[in-house]
Amino acid sequence: MIRVENLVKTYGSTVACNRLNCRFDAKKVTVILGGSGSGKTTLLRQITGLEKPDSGSVFFDDMDLTRASKKDLYKKRKKMGMLFQGSALFNYLNIFENIAFPLREHTRIAENVIKNIVTMKLEMVGLRGNEHLMPSQLSGGMMKRVGLARAIVMDPKVIFYDEPTSGLDPISTGVIGKLIRDLNVKLDITTVVVSHDIASSFKIADKIIILYFGDIIAQGTVDQIKNSTDERVQQFITGSPEGPIPFTRTDTNYVEALLADTDKSMEKMS
Amino acid sequence: MADLTVDHTDTLLFFAFSGRLDAAGIADVWEKAGNGLRQGNGPALAIDLSEVDYFDTAGAAFIAHLDKMALGRNWDKTKITGLDSASTALVERIRKAGPEPSPDTTAPTGRARSFVEKKGRSVADFLYDAHTFIAFLGEIFWAFLSSLAHPGKIRWGETLRVAEQAGANALPIVALISFIVGLVMAFQSAIPMKMFGAEIYVANLVGIAMVRELGPLMTAIVLAGRSASAFAAEIGTMKINEELDALTIMGLEPVRFLILPRVIASTLMTPLLTVFAILVGILGGAVVILSLGHPFVAYYNQVVGFVSWGDFTGGIIKCFVFGILIAATGCIRGYQTSQGPSAVGEAATRAVVSSIVLIAVFDGIFSILYYMLGV
Ligand SMILES: Nc1ncnc2c1ncn2[C@@H]1O[C@H](COP(=O)(O)OP(=O)(O)OP(=O)(O)O)[C@@H](O)[C@H]1O
Ligand SMILES: [Mg+2]
Numbered sequence: 001m002i003r004v005e006n007l008v009k010t011y012g013s014t015v016a017c018n019r020l021n022c023r024f025d026a027k028k029v030t031v032i033l034g035g036s037g038s039g040k041t042t043l044l045r046q047i048t049g050l051e052k053p054d055s056g057s058v059f060f061d062d063m064d065l066t067r068a069s070k071k072d073l074y075k076k077r078k079k080m081g082m083l084f085q086g087s088a089l090f091n092y093l094n095i096f097e098n099i100a101f102p103l104r105e106h107t108r109i110a111e112n113v114i115k116n117i118v119t120m121k122l123e124m125v126g127l128r129g130n131e132h133l134m135p136s137q138l139s140g141g142m143m144k145r146v147g148l149a150r151a152i153v154m155d156p157k158v159i160f161y162d163e164p165t166s167g168l169d170p171i172s173t174g175v176i177g178k179l180i181r182d183l184n185v186k187l188d189i190t191t192v193v194v195s196h197d198i199a200s201s202f203k204i205a206d207k208i209i210i211l212y213f214g215d216i217i218a219q220g221t222v223d224q225i226k227n228s229t230d231e232r233v234q235q236f237i238t239g240s241p242e243g244p245i246p247f248t249r250t251d252t253n254y255v256e257a258l259l260a261d262t263d264k265s266m267e268k269m270s
Numbered sequence: 271m272a273d274l275t276v277d278h279t280d281t282l283l284f285f286a287f288s289g290r291l292d293a294a295g296i297a298d299v300w301e302k303a304g305n306g307l308r309q310g311n312g313p314a315l316a317i318d319l320s321e322v323d324y325f326d327t328a329g330a331a332f333i334a335h336l337d338k339m340a341l342g343r344n345w346d347k348t349k350i351t352g353l354d355s356a357s358t359a360l361v362e363r364i365r366k367a368g369p370e371p372s373p374d375t376t377a378p379t380g381r382a383r384s385f386v387e388k389k390g391r392s393v394a395d396f397l398y399d400a401h402t403f404i405a406f407l408g409e410i411f412w413a414f415l416s417s418l419a420h421p422g423k424i425r426w427g428e429t430l431r432v433a434e435q436a437g438a439n440a441l442p443i444v445a446l447i448s449f450i451v452g453l454v455m456a457f458q459s460a461i462p463m464k465m466f467g468a469e470i471y472v473a474n475l476v477g478i479a480m481v482r483e484l485g486p487l488m489t490a491i492v493l494a495g496r497s498a499s500a501f502a503a504e505i506g507t508m509k510i511n512e513e514l515d516a517l518t519i520m521g522l523e524p525v526r527f528l529i530l531p532r533v534i535a536s537t538l539m540t541p542l543l544t545v546f547a548i549l550v551g552i553l554g555g556a557v558v559i560l561s562l563g564h565p566f567v568a569y570y571n572q573v574v575g576f577v578s579w580g581d582f583t584g585g586i587i588k589c590f591v592f593g594i595l596i597a598a599t600g601c602i603r604g605y606q607t608s609q610g611p612s613a614v615g616e617a618a619t620r621a622v623v624s625s626i627v628l629i630a631v632f633d634g635i636f637s638i639l640y641y642m643l644g645v
Binding site for chain 2: 045048050070074075077078080081082084085086088089090091101102105106154
């Protein structure tokens with residue numbers, strides 16, 4: 001369904017994607033795991049064509065999105081849904097209008113049918129009865145769920161979820177995880193999930209890709225990943241603070257950096 | 271609050287600290303300690319902390335720093351007394367944090383740039399900015415042309431909303447400014463003209479100036495301050511909130527969806543507001559003439575007799591261009607908003623500055639054009 005080939009994306013001196021090769025199979029759930037700043041969101045943005053990569057290709061139904069015309073790109077996008085990391089709700093619309101938005105813009109469905117669809121989707125994410133609230137009145141977890149409802153309202157063929165469960169309580173996490181899986185199974189939706197959450201990822205994934213500072217260090221089925229001998233993979237899935245993955249990537253020692261600053265201000269004083 | 275007593279013997283510089291050695295506390299004693307160290311001639315530093323009530327990382331970093339400075343002057347090892355074991359360990363950890371960075375291993379802070387390099391860079395930046403701006407303008411224009419083929423697809427509701435916000439609601443401020451400009455101009459020119467008994471010609475002056483220049487210009491500048499900044503802030507906030515990306519993913523192009531309605535509304539409203547501004551400005555002039563004892567009819571006849579339709583059309587055509595420039599600049603600057611909390615404010619500022627500069631430039635171009643065409 002989606003094939004990424006030799007994808008490179010850099011921001012200044014930061015290499016966010018370093019010659020990535022991977023595929024997201026049709027009708028399957030693929031989970032992208034990786035630490036903060038490892039390039040997960042960047043990868044999604046390249047796949048959806050929100051940004052142009054420096055080099056490499058993204059094939060969507062065998063069409064190279066990086067070279068596609070704008071018209072073709074927008075045509076393909078109608079098959080996509082996306083939940084953004086920050087939810088990206090429209091601030092001037094209430095929950096109902098946010099979820100109804102794609103329907104109203106793209107279809108000529110009658111208003112009472114729209115109402116039914118929206119209520120159904122809200123029920124799915126456990127927010128029925130909150131239609132009239134504005135995004136500013138929601139908690140982070142509620143915004144996530146509204147964003148999710150909006151992402152699935154057009155019943156897309158492919159859905160990208162950027163951290164669907166971060167900021168949610170354990171029960172909502174479970175419900176959303178199950179929802180993602182159900183949508184995939186019942187509607188055959190190709191699903192790409194970016195996540196930090198090992199437990200729920202293992203539950204829903206057909207395939208897992210682990211990113212580590214712009215590189216793919218492992219990909220395979222849940223069992224393959226669990227049995228991986230790569231120390232970085234093991235450290236990541238056990239969440240151990242000790243291991244080959246340093247917490248910070250900067251080489252300068254924190255305390256030294258701190259003292260260097262005091263040195264400078266001391267000098268300034270004199 | 272922290273305090274420091276500095277004592278000096280032949281063999282020792284003695285610092286006794288008291289009070290709270292935290293971030294706020296070390297600020298109190300910072301300068302004194304630095305001066306003490308610099309003026310002292312060693313050969314060793316002793317620090318007594320037994321009177322310190324509270325001590326945290328900031329305090330530890332400070333003590334370790336004093337130690338480093340002493341070592342840096344080739345003094346003997348600093349003696350630290352009066353610390354409990356936990357705090358001693360803290361200081362030791364900070365002390366051991368790494369070898370003293372020698373000057374040649376510190377990261378280069380960037381070579382000083384020459385004047386030519388700096389200028390070259392800013393010209394290159396400017397050209398790059400101009401390039402993206404023009405490309406974006408082209409994209410907006412293309413979207414406009416292609417949507418003319420399907421006028422049903424333009425979001426007229428949003429266009430009307432923007433027209434009200436950016437047009438109708440700007441009426442009072444536009445009126446106020448134009449009235450004052452007309453009034454002041456008439457008043458200032460009436461005084462010298464009166465010496466020649468020609469004060470009725472103030473009508474010609476106010477009329478032609480308002481119609482050809484000041485009406486369009488004042489309106490455009492007010493709208494640049496009002497609408498361009500508002501557009502930039504609106505679109506910039508949406509960009510930061512990933513709403514623009516959300517629109518794109520939904521298959522709705524932000525250029526068509528957000529920018530086009532604003533450009534259309536602004537392009538239609540600017541000339542309307544200008545007509546209004548011209549009228550009010552001329553009325554402002556009339557107040558002066560009336561107060562000098564001339565009848566209104568005389569003023570009216572003078573203006574209408576002098577200002578031609580050509581002048582008026584010229585002024586209004588300019589306004590269409592100003593309207594496009596204001597809306598496009600606001601939207602483009604909003605679209606270019608970078609990440610971060612101050613980015614939206616910056617975008618709004620850039621929108622106002624860029625659109626005023628563009629208005630000035632295009633006003634100049636129109637003046638030359640009209641002169642050559644003989645309008
Ligand atoms: N627009 C940008 N400009 C500059 N650098 C960027 C930009 N977007 C991302 N980066 C950098 O690219 C790297 C990868 O970022 P990305 O957002 O993809 O991380 P992530 O894996 O999604 O992390 P998180 O789990 O925290 O969301 C980071 O080092 C980040 O600083
Ligand atoms: Mg991310």
